[in-house]
Amino acid sequence: xxxxxxxxxxxxxxxxxxxxxxxxxxxxxxxxxxxxxxxxxxxxxxxxxxxxxxxxxxxxxxxxxxxxxxxxxxxxxxxxxxxxxxxxxxxxxxxxxxxxxxxxxxxxxxxxxxxxxxxxxxxxxxxxxxxxxxxxxxxxxxxxxxxxxxxxxxxxxxxxxxxxxxxxxxxxxxxxxxxxxxxxxxxxxxxxxxxxxxxxxxxxxxxxxxxxxxxxxxxxxxxxxxxxxxxxxxxxxxxxxxxxxxxxxxxxxxxxxxxxxxxxxxxxxxxxxxxxxxxxxxxxxxxxxxxxxxxxxxxxxxxxxxxxxxxxxxxxxxxxxxxxxxxxxxxxxxxxxxxxxxxxxxxxxxxxxxxxxxxxxxxxxxxxxxxxxxxxxxxxxxxxxxxxxxxxxxxxxxxxxxxxxxxxxxxxxxxxxxxxxxxxxxxxxxxxxxxxxxxxxxxxxxxxxxxxxxxxxxxxxxxxxxxxxxxxxxxxxxxxxxxxxxxxxxxxxxxxxxxxxxxxxxxxxxxxxxxxxxxxxxxxxxxxxxxxxxxxxxxxxxxxxxxxxxxxxxxxxxxxxxxxxxxxxxxxxxxxxxxxxxxxxxxxxxxxxxxxxxxxxxxxxxxxxxxxxxxxxxxxxxxxxxxxxxxxxxxxxxxxxxxxxxxxxxxxxxxxxxxxxxxxxxxxxxxxxxxxxxxxxxxxxxxxxxxxxxxxxxxxxxxxxxxxxxxxxxxxxxxxxxxxxxxxxxxxxxxxxxxxxxxxx
Amino acid sequence: xxxxxxxxxxxxxxxxxxxxxxxxxxxxxxxxxxxxxxxxxxxxxxxxxxxxxxxxxxxxxxxxxxxxxxxxxxxxxxxxxxxxxxxxxxxxxxxxxxxxxxxxxxxxxxxxxxxxxxxxxxxxxxxxxxxxxxxxxxxxxxxxxxxxxxxxxxxxxxxxxxxxxxxxxx
Numbered sequence: 001x002x003x004x005x006x007x008x009x010x011x012x013x014x015x016x017x018x019x020x021x022x023x024x025x026x027x028x029x030x031x032x033x034x035x036x037x038x039x040x041x042x043x044x045x046x047x048x049x050x051x052x053x054x055x056x057x058x059x060x061x062x063x064x065x066x067x068x069x070x071x072x073x074x075x076x077x078x079x080x081x082x083x084x085x086x087x088x089x090x091x092x093x094x095x096x097x098x099x100x101x102x103x104x105x106x107x108x109x110x111x112x113x114x115x116x117x118x119x120x121x122x123x124x125x126x127x128x129x130x131x132x133x134x135x136x137x138x139x140x141x142x143x144x145x146x147x148x149x150x151x152x153x154x155x156x157x158x159x160x161x162x163x164x165x166x167x168x169x170x171x172x173x174x175x176x177x178x179x180x181x182x183x184x185x186x187x188x189x190x191x192x193x194x195x196x197x198x199x200x201x202x203x204x205x206x207x208x209x210x211x212x213x214x215x216x217x218x219x220x221x222x223x224x225x226x227x228x229x230x231x232x233x234x235x236x237x238x239x240x241x242x243x244x245x246x247x248x249x250x251x252x253x254x255x256x257x258x259x260x261x262x263x264x265x266x267x268x269x270x271x272x273x274x275x276x277x278x279x280x281x282x283x284x285x286x287x288x289x290x291x292x293x294x295x296x297x298x299x300x301x302x303x304x305x306x307x308x309x310x311x312x313x314x315x316x317x318x319x320x321x322x323x324x325x326x327x328x329x330x331x332x333x334x335x336x337x338x339x340x341x342x343x344x345x346x347x348x349x350x351x352x353x354x355x356x357x358x359x360x361x362x363x364x365x366x367x368x369x370x371x372x373x374x375x376x377x378x379x380x381x382x383x384x385x386x387x388x389x390x391x392x393x394x395x396x397x398x399x400x401x402x403x404x405x406x407x408x409x410x411x412x413x414x415x416x417x418x419x420x421x422x423x424x425x426x427x428x429x430x431x432x433x434x435x436x437x438x439x440x441x442x443x444x445x446x447x448x449x450x451x452x453x454x455x456x457x458x459x460x461x462x463x464x465x466x467x468x469x470x471x472x473x474x475x476x477x478x479x480x481x482x483x484x485x486x487x488x489x490x491x492x493x494x495x496x497x498x499x500x501x502x503x504x505x506x507x508x509x510x511x512x513x514x515x516x517x518x519x520x521x522x523x524x525x526x527x528x529x530x531x532x533x534x535x536x537x538x539x540x541x542x543x544x545x546x547x548x549x550x551x552x553x554x555x556x557x558x559x560x561x562x563x564x565x566x567x568x569x570x571x572x573x574x575x576x577x578x579x580x581x582x583x584x585x586x587x588x589x590x591x592x593x594x595x596x597x598x599x600x601x602x603x604x605x606x607x608x609x610x611x612x613x614x615x616x617x618x619x620x621x622x623x624x625x626x627x628x629x630x631x632x633x634x635x636x637x638x639x640x641x642x643x644x645x646x647x648x649x650x651x652x653x654x655x656x657x658x659x660x661x662x663x664x665x666x667x668x669x670x671x672x673x674x675x676x677x678x679x680x681x682x683x684x685x686x687x688x689x690x691x692x693x694x695x696x697x698x699x700x701x702x703x704x705x706x707x708x709x710x711x712x713x714x715x716x717x718x719x720x721x722x723x724x725x726x727x728x729x730x731x732x733x734x735x736x737x738x739x740x741x742x743x744x745x
Numbered sequence: 746x747x748x749x750x751x752x753x754x755x756x757x758x759x760x761x762x763x764x765x766x767x768x769x770x771x772x773x774x775x776x777x778x779x780x781x782x783x784x785x786x787x788x789x790x791x792x793x794x795x796x797x798x799x800x801x802x803x804x805x806x807x808x809x810x811x812x813x814x815x816x817x818x819x820x821x822x823x824x825x826x827x828x829x830x831x832x833x834x835x836x837x838x839x840x841x842x843x844x845x846x847x848x849x850x851x852x853x854x855x856x857x858x859x860x861x862x863x864x865x866x867x868x869x870x871x872x873x874x875x876x877x878x879x880x881x882x883x884x885x886x887x888x889x890x891x892x893x894x895x896x897x898x899x900x901x902x903x904x905x906x907x908x909x910x911x912x913x914x915x
């Protein structure tokens with residue numbers, strides 16, 4: 001198995017100039033020529049050239065260049081499978097290289113579960129066209145028509161005459177294709193797939209387990225200094241920045257070699273040894289300007305009262321009239337907290353900025369956007385900035401990776417040496433671009449036959465940041481919010497009732513301005529967990545009003561076979577027994593419940609059944625067992641999706657039961673794993689992942705859809721166990737006890 | 746604080762290290778010895794990212810001053826196969842500790858960053874409880890966080906490793 005191989009040759013000059021050194025460090029089967037020249041110039045390479053995507057080496061192996069980064073989701077393996085399928089190469093003949101703005105094509109950010117969905121077709125088209133070129137050359141070499149050729153493992157032979165053959169390596173061996181990519185080459189019919197759809201083990205796992213895998217946190221350069229950021233503990237209100245009124249540089253004079261770096265309002269410390277940098281950041285005395293502007297206890301009330309920019313997301317039929325006619329109605333308000341990305345390892349970056357330009361290595365999910373932002377911060381043209389991606393720990397959206405990269409670059413520019421910046425735990429927890437808080441007012445109505453006839457969802461949330469904290473602070477500019485449209489968040493119509501064939505449905509998104517709140521950005525399954533928590537409880541309440549089994553109720557109201565497919569798959573895995581929720585309430589101290597829920601992100605489909613235990617004395621909820629199904633169309637590698645489902649379920653349980661960013665009027669106060677608890681090992685449920693394989697459908701994302709479903713199923717299981725509804729998460733013991741007390745009165 | 750010259754015993758070798766005695770062990774292991782197993786996660790002993798074994802007992806190297814490990818045998822992820830060979834009286838050091846192989850076979854990790862801690866803590870458990878129950882695994886591993894949510898597969902892999910280790914001598 002060929003792994004993603006880490007480059008180890010960190011000769012500073014070679015890296016900045018590009019040249020051979022960059023790639024030679026990768027243990028690519030073939031040697032230099034196909035790789036020569038790559039990395040010499042600023043990218044992105046021409047997406048309409050086969051050479052930008054594929055290189056064929058003399059030893060009959062191939063390197064595939066793609067622009068989607070490995071985040072632990074296994075997309076490297078999946079994308080290599082797609083390339084290998086079209087090229088008729090097996091996994092041992094394929095390698096990938098790390099993302100690099102001088103080397104790899106620009107496929108956009110690795111976000112929104114787009115690697116296979118949107119990145120896969122580009123890789124497939126390039127590989128198919130590369131195969132076509134190779135076949136034409138083989139036909140000439142062997143003196144036959146291409147139609148009489150077959151390929152296996154990169155060996156092209158004449159059908160029925162296996163002795164007459166030539167390898168890809170012999171045909172092209174390390175020379176460029178020099179062929180335009182037209183996108184018109186025939187692609188292999190799905191019925192002939194042998195690699196796509198199979199459970200290929202991940203290429204990155206062996207080195208991750210042996211300790212040889214190079215994470216961002218492991219990268220070192222010669223003469224490198226260690227830097228730390230100095231920020232107020234916990235971010236202040238968006239727009240307030242972080243303004244130092246006084247800095248006492250004498251306070252770190254006793255630390256050998258430690259010095260302060262400033263740019264605008266940005267403050268950092270640099271030292272030769274890492275522990276000295278840690279101490280200097282801790283001991284540097286800074287007086288910050290404080291303007292307490294955050295909401296504290298009145299977060300949701302303030303959001304509800306704010307003047308908002310409203311968007312009609314969906315408006316079908318006549319909603320008011322339908323509610324007037326409905327036999328039963330359910331309506332409630334739901335409160336959903338700010339939550340953090342909080343990668344297990346805080347972000348880290350290494351930068352080398354000198355007269356030739358800037359090299360920045362970071363765990364950015366988008367090397368080309370990172371390059372643009374760095375150019376702005378450093379005052380350099382984008383072509384003078386080179387960004388290389390190194391995997392850090394799982395990031396789940398826009399954590400502080402751009403901040404770490406920019407901080408390292410600012411400090412390197414100031415001290416004239418390479419600088420490594422490691423965010424401390426409190427930096428990452430306190431200065432994240434959080435998943436925004438959400439307030440929902442939902443109502444739905446059903447007729448006497450159990451058909452949902454009316455649905456209305458109003459959601460309040462602010463948008464996402466365009467800039468980064470370090471950029472705003474260093475350039476002394478207020479942050480920029482993207483309140484709507486692409487790159488921001490509105491209520492997702494697919495998560496709010498559209499799975500049910502409802503003739504009358506209204507969905508309104510109320511955009512709250514971000515100024516005065518916390519910095520927001522996409523957090524895995526952006527707000528879909530909130531939407532599902534609110535929407536699917538409302539649906540369950542209708543089933544309960546009719547004394548119907550919630551599974552049967554959903555089946556009656558779903559028109560789409562793919563929604564039905566995941567719903568049934570989760571229910572079958574759980575051996576669901578039809579029953580009315582909360583129909584077996586018990587007086588025991590610890591009671592059990594089972595719930596079901598649907599969820600999605602964009603285009604794939606998720607469903608979950610969750611079993612929970614509720615301790616009515618302590619208020620503690622334990623999720624004991626989760627069955628979750630996901631339909632992402634053609635599953636390129638079902639094993640990868642199963643692992644994604646397990647991760648989504650555990651994270652959704654954590655977010656539904658435990659996670660909440662806390663803050664007072666001045667700033668964020670949840671700054672570590674004690675003040676921001678997540679699900680612990682002893683608390684984890686058993687998880688049964690189910691992949692609904694649909695070979696005939698296009699592949700879509702698989703990294704987010706089970707989360708909303710899981711959150712909804714937990715909430716519905718709580719009602720089943722206790723007969724009480726909890727309309728705010730995380731469902732902490734305090735809130736559980738309050739909900740139980742309210743239900744008794 | 747003035748530098749002390751200390752001899753660190755890591756993975757069976759001795760390393761002279763010049764560092765202030767309050768320096769946490771982690772920074773010496775990663776920067777001076779350039780080991781990739783122990784790694785920074787929180788600096789607060791809350792997550793288990795930096796775990797190493799000191800005389801076979803798991804400690805958090807991010808808060809352990811160098812002065813506290815004087816004379817102790819430190820084992821990092823890199824030294825787990827050799828430690829296993831010693832514990833089992835194997836004639837040769839295997840390429841991987843059985844738990845490393847089990848994590849690969851179960852395709853347990855996602856980003857894999859927390860697996861240094863999972864391996865150190867899991868191997869500590871297997872050394873003292875060769876056939877741990879589910880409850881024992883849950884309790885023993887509870888100090889190790891995973892943000893990707895791979896706990897269920899860590900469970901499976903520890904049980905798989907336990908089964909396989911029963912076949913090894915001693």
